[in-house]
Amino acid sequence: MSDDEFRSGFVCFVGRPNTGKSTLTNALVGEKIAITSSRPQTTRHTIRGIVNRDDTQLILVDTPGLHRPRTLLGKRLNDLVRDTYSEVDAIGLCIPADEKIGPGDRWIAEQLKEMAPKTPIVGLVTKIDKVKPERIAQQLMAISALLGPDAEVVPVSAVKGKQLDVVVDVLRGLMEPGPAFYPDGELTDEPEETLMAEFIREAALEGIHDELPHSLAVVIEEVIERERDDNQTPMIDVHAILYVERSSQKGIIIGKHGARLKEVGTAARKQIEKVLGAKVYLDLHVKVAKDWQRDPKQMGKLGF
Numbered sequence: 212m213s214d215d216e217f218r219s220g221f222v223c224f225v226g227r228p229n230t231g232k233s234t235l236t237n238a239l240v241g242e243k244i245a246i247t248s249s250r251p252q253t254t255r256h257t258i259r260g261i262v263n264r265d266d267t268q269l270i271l272v273d274t275p276g277l278h279r280p281r282t283l284l285g286k287r288l289n290d291l292v293r294d295t296y297s298e299v300d301a302i303g304l305c306i307p308a309d310e311k312i313g314p315g316d317r318w319i320a321e322q323l324k325e326m327a328p329k330t331p332i333v334g335l336v337t338k339i340d341k342v343k344p345e346r347i348a349q350q351l352m353a354i355s356a357l358l359g360p361d362a363e364v365v366p367v368s369a370v371k372g373k374q375l376d377v378v379v380d381v382l383r384g385l386m387e388p389g390p391a392f393y394p395d396g397e398l399t400d401e402p403e404e405t406l407m408a409e410f411i412r413e414a415a416l417e418g419i420h421d422e423l424p425h426s427l428a429v430v431i432e433e434v435i436e437r438e439r440d441d442n443q444t445p446m447i448d449v450h451a452i453l454y455v456e457r458s459s460q461k462g463i464i465i466g467k468h469g470a471r472l473k474e475v476g477t478a479a480r481k482q483i484e485k486v487l488g489a490k491v492y493l494d495l496h497v498k499v500a501k502d503w504q505r506d507p508k509q510m511g512k513l514g515f
């Protein structure tokens with residue numbers, strides 16, 4: 212097997228909330244696809260970004276965080292996570308350089324070994340721009356001890372773009388030789404509606420810290436392209452419903468006289484316009500769907 216042979220395969224990044232998985236995905240792919248946010252556990256759907264290099268194609272599969280299931284939704288998410296881990300060619304375990312390895316990291320490492328014993332794990336020390344070199348060295352050793360002597364460990368800063376090539380090199384080393392799975396230049400195969408829903412969800416949760424993240428689902432009801440002259444920018448109408456569990460939550464999302472919902476709409480619309488390259492008219496409605504997380508029928512309707 213020669214070293215310049217083309218290789219391709221699937222990778223997913225895992226780690227505690229806020230460890231930099233989405234930011235790393237975005238930096239490697241070079242365009243915003245996964246959703247980043249300052250709040251934990253926002254990535255619900257499997258979102259893929261594709262890294263294309265002359266010798267490599269990596270398909271990044273972003274899974275929702277592992278957590279102990281309490282509701283049906285939690286259980287389905289965990290099943291999805293388990294399937295993903297077994298199917299990918301490598302798992303990147305993200306642990307930030309500026310935080311001590313804790314029980315959460317150890318639990319995830321154990322889960323990975325148990326759920327997908329055959330999938331190789333690469334330790335990724337993220338956010339190295341936040342600490343001094345001595346601290347990076349310490350963290351490299353600690354992660355090496357956690358994962359065992361066979362695992363490679365790479366320090367990286369997604370924000371400063373440091374060591375991104377090394378991350379790709381190391382992951383490439385774990386891929387089988389083979390042609391690209393997706394044609395060059397294609398950055399995501401995530402259906403546009405899922406992306407739109409994620410952008411709306413992200414905007415609606417901005418600055419909210421309570422239990423709401425787990426009680427909000429966004430459904431795209433209708434996408435209609437308006438008739439336009441050839442030389443005009445395309446114009447698309449998007450109608451979406453934000454489902455919450457309680458009317459108090461509805462109030463939070465809508466805000467006083469609808470002010471907050473208006474901001475949410477503006478923020479989400481800008482993101483959607485960027486991705487679609489079109490002008491977007493975004494129509495948002497908030498509805499209460501009682502206990503939707505516990506009702507399989509409702510969950511099916513919401514795409515889980």
Ligand SMILES: Nc1nc2c(ncn2[C@@H]2O[C@H](COP(=O)(O)OP(=O)(O)OP(=O)(O)O)[C@@H](O)[C@H]2O)c(=O)[nH]1
Binds near residue numbers: 230276338
């Ligand atoms: N300084 C610095 N900050 C980073 C870096 N990578 C991520 N962050 C920050 O860390 C926070 C969390 O990053 P995310 O990429 O959203 O983390 P995540 O692991 O995807 O989080 P969840 O979706 O909640 O699981 C954000 O505020 C990022 O800006 C980095 O390389 N350097």
